[in-house]
Amino acid sequence: MITPFIRTVLGDVAAGEIGRVNYHEHLFQVSPLLPGDELTDEAASRAEAAALRASGFDAMVDATPVGLGRDPRAVARISAATSLKVVATTGAHRDAHYADDHWLRNLDETALTALFLADLTTGMPPNDDGPPGARSTVRAGVLKAGIDYWQISAFEQRALSGVAAAHVETGAPVMVHLEFGTAAHEVLDVLEAFGVRPSRVVLAHADRNPDPGLHLDLAARGAVLGYDGMARPRSRTDAELLDLTADVVAAGATVVLGGDVARRSRYESYGGMPGLAYLGRRYLPRLAERIGHEALSDILTSNAHRWLAWDVR
Numbered sequence: 153m154i155t156p157f158i159r160t161v162l163g164d165v166a167a168g169e170i171g172r173v174n175y176h177e178h179l180f181q182v183s184p185l186l187p188g189d190e191l192t193d194e195a196a197s198r199a200e201a202a203a204l205r206a207s208g209f210d211a212m213v214d215a216t217p218v219g220l221g222r223d224p225r226a227v228a229r230i231s232a233a234t235s236l237k238v239v240a241t242t243g244a245h246r247d248a249h250y251a252d253d254h255w256l257r258n259l260d261e262t263a264l265t266a267l268f269l270a271d272l273t274t275g276m277p278p279n280d281d282g283p284p285g286a287r288s289t290v291r292a293g294v295l296k297a298g299i300d301y302w303q304i305s306a307f308e309q310r311a312l313s314g315v316a317a318a319h320v321e322t323g324a325p326v327m328v329h330l331e332f333g334t335a336a337h338e339v340l341d342v343l344e345a346f347g348v349r350p351s352r353v354v355l356a357h358a359d360r361n362p363d364p365g366l367h368l369d370l371a372a373r374g375a376v377l378g379y380d381g382m383a384r385p386r387s388r389t390d391a392e393l394l395d396l397t398a399d400v401v402a403a404g405a406t407v408v409l410g411g412d413v414a415r416r417s418r419y420e421s422y423g424g425m426p427g428l429a430y431l432g433r434r435y436l437p438r439l440a441e442r443i444g445h446e447a448l449s450d451i452l453t454s455n456a457h458r459w460l461a462w463d464v465r
């Protein structure tokens with residue numbers, strides 16, 4: 153039997169050996185939706201990765217998909233320098249992150265599938281400035297798609313299909329960006345029709361619609377709930393997120409946690425606040441008090457490991 157593995161930017165590791173996982177952050181990201189908030193400075197991103205490591209995490213998923221400023225070789229250098237294991241992402245974000253004339257929009261479902269598969273199995277291109285030519289040896293370990301608020305555009309549908317096809321071929325884990333937690337059942341329906349089991353899918357930002365009843369329905373289908381909305385009191389308080397988490401965990405849902413801080417104005421190393429360390433420093437101690445250290449450990453380790461480990465094909 154082949155041991156389940158997790159694919160990091162520095163190579164494959166046994167699923168149980170990756171430690172405490174933050175399921176969703178970004179080391180590099182450039183998007184027209186976030187002007188002035190670009191993550192492009194390797195030294196600053198390295199310092200932030202080190203702060204995340206010092207806050208108690210052994211690993212993170214860099215959730216930046218194709219075409220949004222990925223720099224795989226720099227991510228690999230940061231991982232080596234900080235001893236923070238990093239799982240990189242292929243796939244596409246929701247429509248709004250791409251300019252109207254972005255090259256990724258020209259690819260059909262077959263071409264998207266081939267692109268995602270090459271990122272997973274051969275290596276990601278050194279940058280995403282145009283359709284890939286040369287490829288690095290740094291491989292992605294997660295497939296991502298994104299949809300809008302109660303809407304799946306034609307491009308998003310093609311990307312979802314490409315992600316599903318690449319998953320069926322490889323068994324790599326899947327993450328889907330949801331806007332305010334909408335259309336979660338519908339996305340699972342689309343993916344299931346292609347043969348992706350809900351247990352292989354993290355519903356990212358599910359907590360933006362903090363409805364425990366809905367979340368338990370999604371969990372009953374097997375889906376993994378991605379919570380990452382802490383430190384955003386303009387939307388809701390950490391106390392509300394703690395309540396939601398305690399409720400769904402007590403009822404048996406599978407949750408993973410990240411910070412998705414994502415903007416340079418929120419990174420300490422870029423001169424902002426609260427930084428990637430907020431989750432470990434401020435939030436996790438409160439969550440441990442609510443649900444206990446063992447339940448928290450399951451969230452950060454076994455839940456994340458089961459999702460990240462590739463299905464044996």
Ligand SMILES: [Zn+2]
Pocket residue numbers: 176177178215412414
């Ligand atoms: Zn994100």
